[in-house]
Amino acid sequence: MDAGGKGLVFLLEGALSALRGVEIKQEKSEMQIVETAVELEEFTSEDEIIFAYCTEFFIKNPKGTSDDFLSKIYDKGDSIVCVGNENLIKTHIHTNNPGQILAIAVKYGELSKIKIDNMKEQFRERVKNSKKSQEKKKYGFVSIGMGEGIKKVFTDLNVDVFLSGGQTMNPSTEDILEAAENINADHIIIFPNNGNIILAATQAKEISKKDIHVIPSKSIPQGITALLAFKEENDVEENVKAMTEAVKEVKTGQVTYAVRDTVFNDMEIKKDEIIALSDGDIVSHGISPEDEAIELIKEMVDEDSFLVTLFYGDSVDKKTAEGMKERIEEIAEECDVEIIYGGQPLYYYIISVE
Structure with missing residues (x-):
């Protein structure tokens, strides 16, 4: 209900009370609103900002009431709001002379938390940003994953939309379609980063009228490697081919825990035991995420490997993760080693070997 509608309700309630002979108790209002505050978004042109x-x-500790102060500034602007008691008066006003308002206010007491914004400048900036976001570009990217650190990595690689999803929470076809449709680009490239999401991404491609391409990335490392193979100056076919090929050049390792008792390749694994997976297959199990990560990297690294990247999850502290760097360098002497906060749930570590 807007202010006018609510005022009408109060008027009718008052009339009804008067007819019934009900005594109306007068209460002192703590807030006076001359005009509902106008939000910047409501302006359609700078000229509308009077x-x-x-x-x-x-x-602080005002020498007069909020009513008294309000009367002094009533005609010096609009969107005025005064909230006050004997200890404090808070004021909001749109004016062309903030200095004049403050000069009046300082006579009533000590001023604090002064904030002055140039709405015309803000409006121009908003229009500028809006035009920038609406400009059509050649390429747009949608990537899927979980973890604030993982999101930052993809954002730094110019991904437009990062959808939350992974092993236990897959985005729907509709989610992926909506993300792609909201990007103003000639070509949209989607990185599912999970084998279970490739189908939904492909369905979104088939439904949309946009030019959408799905890179068959089955893991976060594959998605990152594919993006690094992208070249803005290349045409879409060249880029899709290069990124699809790049996916094949990276090995993915994951360290997580078993959700139930199981047997895999003659290994008896108990529920909650730490397990290490190389490209989806369990290669070892034990009680320490760090020890299993090391065993996993030993399995993944070969004579052609040159880079090991360790993304640590939300259950691993920074000190522990950084302590892994030296251990990895001991078993992968010819490789550069990077430790990056991924923040992913479920997986203690996601490992990329290139």
Whole structure:
């Protein structure tokens, strides 16, 4: 309900109470609103902003009431809000002379938390950003994964939309389609980063009228490696081919825990035991995520390997993760080693070997 509608309700309630002979108790209002505050988004042009400076401040231990102060600034702007008691008056006003307002206010007491914003400048910046976001570009990217650190990696690689999803929470075809449709680009490239999501991404491609391409990345390392193979100057066919080939050049390792008792390749694995997977296959199990990560890297690294990247999850502290660097360098002497916060759930470590 807007302010006018609510006022009408109060008016009718008052009339009904008067007819019934009900005594209406007068209460002192703690808030006076001359005009509902106008949000910047409501303006369609800079010329509509009559009073340019949004001014807010507190008056501590005021020498007068908020009503008295309001009367002094009533005609000096719009969107005025005063909230006050004997200890504090908070004021909000749109005005063209914030200095004049503050000069009046300082006579009532000590000022604090003064905030002045140039709404015309803010409006121009908003229009500029809006135009920039609406400009059509050649390529747009959608990537899927979990973890704030993983998200940052993809964002730094110019991914437009990062959808949350993974082994236990896959985005739907509709989610992927909506993400792709909201990108203003000639070509949209999707990185599922999980074998279970490739089908949904492919279905989104088939439904959409946009030019969508799905890179068959089955893991976070594959998605990152594919993006690194992208070249802005190449045409879409060249890029899709290069990124698809790049997916094959990276090995993925994951360290997690068993959700139930199982037997795999003659290994008896108990529930909650730490397990290490290389490209989806269990290669070892034990009680320490760090020890299993080392065993996994030993399995993954070969004479052609040159880079090992360790993404540590939300259950691993930074000190422990950084302590892994020296251990990895001992078993992968010819490789560069990077330790990156992934923040992913479920997996203690995601390992990329290139």
